[in-house]
Amino acid sequence: MVSRPDYPQLASHLLEEHWGERAELSRLPGENLNFQANLPDGTCQIFKITTNDKSDVELEEAMLKHLLAAGFPVPESSPSRAGQVAVPVTIAGIPGIARVQKFLEGCSWRDVPSTEQLLYAIGNYLGRVHASLADFSHPGASRTHLWDLAAANQHVMGIRLLEEAHQRDTLEHCFHLYRALGLKYLDECPQGMLHGDPNDENILVDGEEVVGLLDVGDCQYGALIQDLAILLAYAFQQKGVGPCQAARLVEGYQAARELEPQESLALLPLILARLATSICIAESRRVNAPDHETWFSHQASTWATLESLLVISPAEMNGLLFGSLDHSDTTSIQQDRSRLIGPSLSLSYDEPLHIVKGRAQYLYAANGRPYLDLVNNVCHVGHSHPRVVSAIAAQAAVLNTNSRYLHAHLTTYADRLCATLPASLEVCYFVNSGSEANELALRLARAATSSHDVLVIDGAYHGNTGNCVAMSPYKFNGPGGAGPSSWVHVVPSPDVYRGEIRDDGAGVGYALEVGRVIGECCAGGGSIAAFFAETMLSCGGQIPLPEGYLKAAFEHVRRAGGICVADEVQVGFGRVGEAFWGFELADVVPDIVVMGKPIGNGHPMGAVITTRAIAESFDNGMEFFSTFGGNPVSCACGLAVLDVIQDEGLQERARLLGSRFLAGLNDLKSRHALIGDVRGQGLFLGFELVRDRDSLEPADVEASRLVNEMKQRGVLLSTDGPLHNVIKIKPPMVLDEQDIDMTIRLLDDALARI
Known part of the structure; x- marks a missing residue:
């Protein structure tokens, strides 16, 4: 076994060589090479040797100098005999930067009871430090490091080092909250210079007052709320400190700097991320240096703190920390729903x-x-996308009316949609849902062919209107269904996993089944108006259509005089990745394309786009009109969705x-x-x-x-x-x-x- 270097002895030689001081050195707790130097005259100094090549000693010294000038008790560095504050050295073969700093009197926060008055003082001290640093700048401040809360995701893979499944679940939950609530708001939070590690060893107290702030080795520019989160992560580890006591610390901070709403939302996730980061780093070090116990000596208390915080919901924690508890009654809402809403609407x-x-x-x-x-998949470009929300609000504030008036949004949007499709698909109709769009597509097909019957794929779902339910085996063959109507003909699902045909020729084989069903329909005196095909089956089981299926099936349908309808309600607008529309994967051009769900990112919209010939056949004297279809607000929304898809790739x-x-x-x-x-x-x-x-x-x-x-x-x-x-x-x-x-x-x- 390799023996460890005698760091105190080696450091004492460096101290004497460069500062001319002979002292007895004892190593201080922590991961750095920090020593307390006891001098012969009974006084003390701190001897620091920074060996991390990512450290920025010049930045640290500039920040300490700034805080000293502002009247904060922080360590002041003493020059060496050569007049250097920071001296390059080598210790045990490791290069580093050595400094001597004045010893600050006081007790570590962790060694004293955390009274509410002290917690208030600690929070207030950090708030005043942040206020003081508002005018501080340094070229090295925009950096990151192992403990950077803005980069906590770098430690996620450490979760796999834990053997207990419930511990892995706990850390996954912490990092999930961090990404969803912490990171999501971090860029919107006020930025400034951070201490970076205001832990319970770096804060010195005397009675109920803060008398010193140590170790700015992790200082950086970032969201100020990160420092407060770290401070609270350590506050919660103190005996007797829960949310109500921690609220006093937050109150003290806000007396110096008022928090903004997004900061309060990010606070708990950042606290949890700091604790989870500590565990992941410690577990990684346990694997790489199992004999270095000080690196993971606080695991038990960190776990206990983490688990005690996770029993409190984010909303409740915010209420306790900021005095704004929300008493929403989920049970009452569910009871009201059962009483007021039809029972066939499920949860x-x-x-x-x-x-x-x-x-x-x-x-x-x-x-x-x-x-x-x-x-x-309805909120295609993300829930509440700001560009979509802004487009809806801006147009709604000016005009929303029906399509019987001229408005540029209608034609601009129609042109943009058609530009994504083959040239033959050039005429648009706008409605309010995918169900309405499929209903209209059926009318178009019947008008164009003078036929009545349709083909649908087993397991398909095309909407909730009467005719759409009649065209949806997922519904009419399911609970409460009455089976197929006489005008609906079901072809087998082209399922190469569970279906009857599973070989390489499955696409053509299943298409032959389409031809067979068409033949049976015609033999019975019927004629096919349309074949409705989801370009990837959704309710049918997330089934991609096998190669060659759609092309061969369309050929069978067209030979029988039918119209080919591509139902893109589920997979359109780029979801399939390789193409903008699902039918493009099959190298076919449908006669009608039906759109819904993602078209408005949650705003109720639908569209049908077809050929000019089919549109003209539908123009038989009966007006088609949808009260809300194609209104200016919906068109503004649809345009914004297309913009986001394109601009965000x-x-x-x-x-x-x-x-x-x-x-x-x-x-x-x-x-x-x-x-x-x-x-x-x-x-x-x-x-x-x-x-x-x-x-x-x-x-x-x-x-x-x-x-x-x-x-x-x-x-x-x-x-x-x-x-x-x-x-x-x-x-x-x-x-x-x-x-x-x-x-x-x-x-x-x-x-x-x-």
Whole structure:
């Protein structure tokens, strides 16, 4: 075993060599080479040797000088015999920078009782330090380091070092809150110079007063709330300090600098992130240097603090810290809903969520907890996207009326939509939902063909109007359904995992089934008006259409005189990644394209785009009019959605993130027999759960349990498919790599428990 260097002895030689001081050195707690130098005359000094090559001693000294000039008791450095404040040295073969600093009298905060008066004083002291540093600047201030709270995500992979699943869940929850509430607001928070590590060893007190602030080695420019979060992370570790006592610290800080609303929202997640970071760094060091006990000696108290904070919801914690408790009654709302709303309108999850806010890829519950939304493809460019919200509000403040008046938004928007489609698709109709759009597409097809019947794919869902339900096997063959109407003909789902045809020629094989059903229809005296095809099946089980299927199926339909309708309500607007529209993946051009859901990012909109010939056949003297379809506000909204998709590169993002998600899901499949199949394209994905990979017995109960387990972990998924055993993933397209990686890790743990 290699013996450790005698650092105090080595440091004493350096102190004597460069400062001419002979002293007895004892190492101080912490990860740095800091020593208390006891001089022969009974006085003390601090001898610091900085060995981290990412440290900026010049920045530290400039900040200390600024604080000293402002009257704050901080360590003052003494020059060496050569007149240098910072001296390059080598200790045990390691290069470093040595400094001698005056010893400050006082007790470490951690060694005294944390009375409410002292907590107030500590908070106020930090607030005054921040105010004093408002005019401080230094070229090296914009930096980062291991403990930078703005970069806490760098430690997420340390979660895997923990053996206990519940501990991994706890840290995942902390970093999830951090990303959803901390990072989301950090850039909007007031910025300034940070101490960087105002912990309970760096704050000196005397009675109820702060008498010193030590160690600015982690100083940097950033959001001021980061310092307050670190301070509170240590306050909560003091004996007898809970939210009510910590509120006094916050009160003291605000007496010097009032917090802005977004800072209060970010505070708890940043506190949790600091504690989680401490654990992850310590676990990493435990692996790399297990004999260095001081690096992870505080793990037990950190865990205890973390777990005590997590039993309090973010909203409740904010109320306790800032005196603004919200008493929203979720139970009462649910009871009122049961009384006032039709019982056929369902709620998601065993324990329904009370959602009060959405932002980007997150939904936020009334208790302040964020949920990563992986099922809401309606809010395509992110919940409450500011550009979309602004466009709606701006136009609503000027004019909203119907389409019987001329307005440039209507034609501009129609032109922009048509530009994304093949040239033959050039005439637009605007409605208010995908259901209305499919209903109109049916009318167009019947007018163009003078035929009545339609073909639909088994498991398909096309909307909630009467005719749309009649065209949706997912509904009419499901609970409460009455089976197919005489004018609706169902073709087999082209499912290469569970269907009858599973080989490389499945696409053409399933298309032959389309031809067969057409033949049966015609033999019975019917004629086909249209073939309605989702370009990737959604309710049918997140099923991509096999290669060659749509092209061959369209040929069969057109030979029979029918119209080919591409239902893009679920997958359009770049979600599939490789193309803007799902039908483009099959290299076909439909006669009618139906749009809904993502078209307005949550604003109620729908559209039908078709050929001029079909549009002219529909112009038979009966006016088509939708009161709200194509109104100026809706068009402004639709234009903003198109702008965001283009400007933020969301189609390419869907392609890249979809590949990452598929890789992660396939890795899970290789390790969890419950996953029978992984499928999809871009950010329209699914994985099917089976109890046996040979018999394909559907694991519907397990799928429901997995969805609810993931909801408990802060990730929203949903089941679908005719057998209710497919987990569907179709998130807002603004999620990021960390969201995907977290989801895969959480699924891994959840699947292991099912």
